[in-house]
Amino acid sequence: MPRIALSGLSLAWFIWSLGALFYLTGFFQRVAPAVMTEELMHDFDISAAALGNLSAFYFYSYVFMQIPTGILADRMGPRRLLSLGALTAGLGTVLFALAPDFFWACLGRFLIGGSVAVAFVGLMKLTTSWFPHRYFAMVTGVALLAGMVGAVFGGPPLRLLINIFSWRPVLLASALATFVLAGLIWMFVRDYPQDKTYAAWTDPESRRQEQTGRDILRGLITVFKNRNIVLLFLIPGGLVGCVLTFSGLWGVPYLTTHHGLSTHRAAFLTSAMMVAWALGGPFFGWLSDRIGRRKPLFFLGCLGALCGWMVIIFLPDIPMGLLLAALLVTGFCSGSMIVAFAFGKESAAPSLSGTVSGVINMGIMLGPTIMQPLVGWILDSQWQGEAVKGVRIYSLKAYQTGFSCMLIWLALAIVLLVLTRETFCRQAL
Secondary structure (H helix, E strand, C coil), X not given: CCCCCHHHHHHHHHHHHHHHHHHHHHHHHHHHHHHCHHHHHHHHCCCHHHHHHHHHHHHHHHXXXXXXXXXXXXXXXXXXHHHHHHHHHHHHHHHHHCCCCHHHHHHHHHHHHHHHHHHHHHHHHHHHHHCCHHHHHHHHHHHHHHHHHHHHHCCHHHHHHHHHHCHHHHHHHHHHHHHHHHHHHHHHCCCCHHHHCCCCCCCHHHHHHHHHCCCHHHHHHHHHCCHHHHHHHHCHHHHHHHHHHHHHHHHHHHHHHHCCCCHHHHHHHHHHHHHHXXXXXXXXXXXXXXXXXXXXXXXXXXXXXXXXXXHHHHCCCCCHHHHHHHHHHHHHHHHHHXXXXXXXXXXXXXXXXXXXXXXXXXXXXXXXXXXXXXXXXXXXXXXXXXXXXXXXXXXXXXXXXXXXXXXXXXXXHHHHHHCCCCCCCCCCC
């Protein structure tokens, strides 16, 4: 295998980091509604179910775009895909920030979700092209870390800025930053090291086939006939659905109502969970590469997350220190979901890597897509009429019932993981 010079590896990280910044932006937008639930419910005069749907409009288009994005990544290349996605995300953010009513807010969220949907798959294509195979799980974990940085900025820092400037001007500023990023990606990102005269890690023949095209339908059929990929389509959504339903929307009102925390402190705790999730991704990816196994670590991560969620949901009177510890451990264990991408990539031919990443990412996003509005619907169904300043207050039982739906998916994920076949970190041909 040809060696890439240090300057080439530095360039690889630079190019990759621009894609990672777009992924960071997507995560910021994903969790932003969690710290402005009161403002959104007040400004648009909506209930919990409607708020869940407003937040989930991001996921509706995100999930819908995953398979098309995987195919486009294989055929178009990440440079065009990422730059166009960032440009569209900026437009969607402007629409959401200026929305005069609920309909336009939903449309803005829908546009944001569909455009940032290309970020992770495009980033995985850059990872495959610019880094050697043995680094894939580790670099994918670093990608999750970048996403979590965006989630952290969508927590207490965003809340602080909203307190100062209100939510609309802050989101308009984020739209401007996204437009700048779109330009940087177009100027500097290249699909392959060969485009910058560096040695290639990917098979040149595989590259040629991607550029000339292939039978898309046959590729999709091949992917969905693969047992591992079908199972990995369903499994990680249980982990991600729990984290993004709690930290991305309902955790802050739950912690303020039933743990007596301020909105700012509750946002800090949910962001701490995101940070732990961010650190868990690179750790599980690195350790999985190191021991040459995917399945055992993934299983332990899912099991640890399930136990942590049971403590968080069903022990409401625990001391603050124990609550924080449970959030951190649960978030860290949830980082094991990153193994799914390497696991799935190794289960199919390299020429289908973009399609496989899109399919798995689609399954991952099904978790919050289903759970955020479902929890909101359950909360509304058990609402007892209490409200403060026009914002509904929900009982502990209502939250526990709603959050229990998340645990069911996570428990199912553990069962399905047992049925997967270990790849031993070796690429299928």
